[in-house]
Amino acid sequence: MRFYRAHVLVCAGTNCSLKGNRAVREALIREIEGKGLGEEVKVIETGCFGLCEQGPTIVIYPEGVLYCRATVEDVPELVDSHLLKGRRVERLLYREPTRPVAVQTVPELDYFKKQVRVVLRNCGIIDPDSIEEYIGQGGYTALAKALAMKPEEVIAQVKASGLRGRGGAGFPTGLKWEFGRKAPGGVKYVVCNADEGEPGTFKDRLILEGDPHAVLEAMAIAGWAIGANYGYIYIRGEYQLSIQRLERAIEQARRLGLLGQNIFNSGFNFDVEVRIGAGAYVCGEETALFESLEGKRGEPRIKPPYPTDVGLFGKPTVINNVETLANIPPIITRGAEWFRTLGTEKCPGTKVFTLTGDIVNEGLIEVPMGITLREVVYEIGGGIPNGHKFKMAQTGGTSGGCLPEALLDVPMDYDQLAAAGSALGSGALLIMDDTHCIVDVARCFARFFLHESCGQCIPCREGTLQLYHLVDGITRGTGTRQDLELIERLSRTMYVAPLCPLGQTAPLPIMTTLKYFKDEYLAHVDSRVCPTGTCRALATGHAAD
């Protein structure tokens, strides 16, 4: 193995790819070769650093100097100054809004100070297309260790860790595996749910782009634990880069015997196949996903029976989210007790959040469970830009609730956000400033569910339609107080009657806006005024004026 005096890491996550990272990388390689540094400096494409707002981002090790918004034109100066003369290029260093001096290196950044990287341990550090680099970071040792344990011991370890499903429902992963293990049957499946469709969420995409082997390793461990020899990864068709990286990773793992027959001479066989979805939000629901994997319309099944008894092709199936799986290898290698040192008692570990909307640092972050919204918005996110004020945050994607400023100090884990009337969900955090009309935003939610309802059960199909018309009417100036009552009554029915979580959560975001921003709704229905001036059919200004 060759040693280099410097490594230049170029982010190749989707968001940076859209900003021309490839051209920058190619220019770097040309320039480095041209200066005769090819033997000393290595350029690596890596997964997302998380600072998507600042892309394309480059980190130069060993110092860990972070450069932001680098263009092809900046490359000659970067190479000449930093790599040849050892002088940092000041103008490309990251500047935090709260500090006058430029941040020099990654560890200094406020953005990273509160972050703990377990799931994203390799994102932005290794070349995701290289299984050797994954192994170099300790990859596949968890699988080796698991295969030397009894399946029951693996399950006991995952149970003891307290890991809960990161797709949104928060179901204990170890318990799910135990159900899968105990289910009778010779053929069982492991399925990875990578059909990430919750608006505002792109964590699974960036995990798969940055560290595809972590998910493959975890699926093999799950297979060993429950007694399955085959796994499917069901992924959105839009995630082309993730699909390519996964396919390449599977090939590499097969070549080294880490997938396939007789893994580590244990007699255990396991292989994985990538299946591409066809575009339906409801397929993120596990039984709808099975229907789709079987080549049918993605209509959810009635539960019970649960997937661990009757799942894919009618066989016992354990289905886990991408982020859940990415937690498994460190739990096996470092132990359940270590994992429990992170996060809260009932929700140990970390959570990956995607930070979007009206916030200075949009991007991908990983923090311990139980961190408050205030810390995320102001200390990591850098606050609200353009001199506006925080109005609300929607947690958990479109199916999650909206929290006002008064609830900024709620610790974020599954139970405490649920108690606040919202949801942790998939980890999407959409921040909105005071220029947005709450009713208009609620209308956007209602429209989404109306469109994505699969139409199978009546409470959801008709309920989402009526919800939309009621909220739409308020934005058009035809709403009344009775409509507000009707929304509440309809929502109570919809919380319980629909077949699957899509319909059951559809009213949640709307009800939280009504609960926390009732005055703004009343301005619309009583005074026919939209305080922010967003609803064109209504007058602008304050209701009290």
Place this chain on the structure above:
Amino acid sequence: MSQATCCKGSAHGTALDEAKLAALDAVIAKYRGSPGALISALHEAQEVVGYLPQEVQVRVAEGLGVPLSEVYGVVSFYALFSMKPKGRFKISLCKGTACYVRGAPHVLERLEKELGITAGDTTDDGMFSLDVVRCLGACGLGPVITINEDVHARLKPDRVPGVLEAYRRADRG
């Protein structure tokens, strides 16, 4: 062989020339007999033909031995399948909440005005089609549209004419 006769009724005004027909039959042959392969087969069939009109659905149904009702049910269920021909440049506008609060509705309004069509349609010259799609997962860059494989991030309504013009120029060669 059943496939040679299955499309007789729709052979006129067809979306299928000889080459496409052969490619489509190869796709069908590849997936025949493997359970749960309908969606994968339809993905590839759409790649070959460009969209999934009735004659293609009939051919896939008969070729795979799946009821036509099931094929139609699947095609009409999923957003990535289309029964209408798309433009040479396929524009998709993200309707996720993050893009919405960043001004996606204004971008859509401008696109519809510039193209003279509404979402879901294709321009008469077949150059552009416009669709509103679910969250593209590029929320940090909203509002986002994609045109074929290209992604246009942080789009402002004023930039729409320039973006479209670049594709018109490319099309003229």
